Amino acid sequence: MSDFLTVNNLSKRYGTGPMVISGLNHQFSKGKATGLIGANGSGKTTFLRLVSVTAFPTEGNITFKGRSIYDAPHEFLKHIGIVTDATDLPVYLSASELLEWTLRARKKWDDNSSQKSIDNLFARLKFDERRHNLIGTYSSGMLQKTMLACSLITEPEIILLDEPFRALDEGSKKASIEILEEFKENGGTILVSSHLRRSLARICDDYINFPVTSG
Numbered sequence: 001m002s003d004f005l006t007v008n009n010l011s012k013r014y015g016t017g018p019m020v021i022s023g024l025n026h027q028f029s030k031g032k033a034t035g036l037i038g039a040n041g042s043g044k045t046t047f048l049r050l051v052s053v054t055a056f057p058t059e060g061n062i063t064f065k066g067r068s069i070y071d072a073p074h075e076f077l078k079h080i081g082i083v084t085d086a087t088d089l090p091v092y093l094s095a096s097e098l099l100e101w102t103l104r105a106r107k108k109w110d111d112n113s114s115q116k117s118i119d120n121l122f123a124r125l126k127f128d129e130r131r132h133n134l135i136g137t138y139s140s141g142m143l144q145k146t147m148l149a150c151s152l153i154t155e156p157e158i159i160l161l162d163e164p165f166r167a168l169d170e171g172s173k174k175a176s177i178e179i180l181e182e183f184k185e186n187g188g189t190i191l192v193s194s195h196l197r198r199s200l201a202r203i204c205d206d207y208i209n210f211p212v213t214s215g
């Protein structure tokens with residue numbers, strides 16, 4: 001689909017600093033995964049912030065189904081799941097409670113089936129009984145699994161993943177990739193960043209390379 005998620009001549013600088021992203025054009029398609037590849041500081045996280053409407057372009061635009069995502073951010077964000085590089089999850093909830101809260105906030109909670117869906121997703125991600133402990137006690141891998149589960153549980157159209165495998169052990173990484181492949185097979189779109197191209201080889205259909213700019 002040509003008019004799904006489109007990046008038009010996108011540029012971003014912070015304040016009066018150098019351009020971090022310059023004139024980027026790209027079309028993302030349904031059911032495809034795109035790797036965002038580049039060295040540290042090349043602008044991958046900045047690009048994901050622009051797509052998640054937590055930063056705004058200096059020039060250019062991003063459209064979703066023909067409409068600027070900056071015109072109606074909440075409408076757009078209903079369709080999005082996000083795994084960021086931040087770890088500021090609510091420390092006094094458990095992962096299980098956070099997913100319940102997320103489904104209720106999106107008005108997708110179902111008394112009959114939602115708890116089972118949450119338990120199944122955590123089991124597939126190899127997240128054991130500690131998912132019922134408070135998030136404040138979690139390791140970095142457990143935080144990453146919590147965010148991944150949170151991004152998937154609402155069945156979004158697009159997921160944005162910033163280095164989603166960084167803290168995962170091999171078994172959990174393999175399990176996560178299988179879940180992401182299934183998400184794609186069901187028509188989901190994935191934007192995933194990494195500084196290591198080979199870590200994305202199994203799921204990505206194409207790539208955007210982010211060069212480091214010196215100003």
Ligand SMILES: Nc1ncnc2c1ncn2[C@@H]1O[C@H](COP(=O)(O)OP(=O)(O)OP(=O)(O)O)[C@@H](O)[C@H]1O
Nearest residue numbers: 014017020038039040041042043044045046047195
């Ligand atoms: N809030 C900000 N204010 C000013 N400059 C910023 C801000 N956030 C990022 N930058 C700068 O923008 C550039 C790109 O940073 P960004 O975090 O997008 O890169 P990245 O490719 O995600 O890096 P990494 O792989 O290390 O996470 C860097 O030079 C960084 O210092």
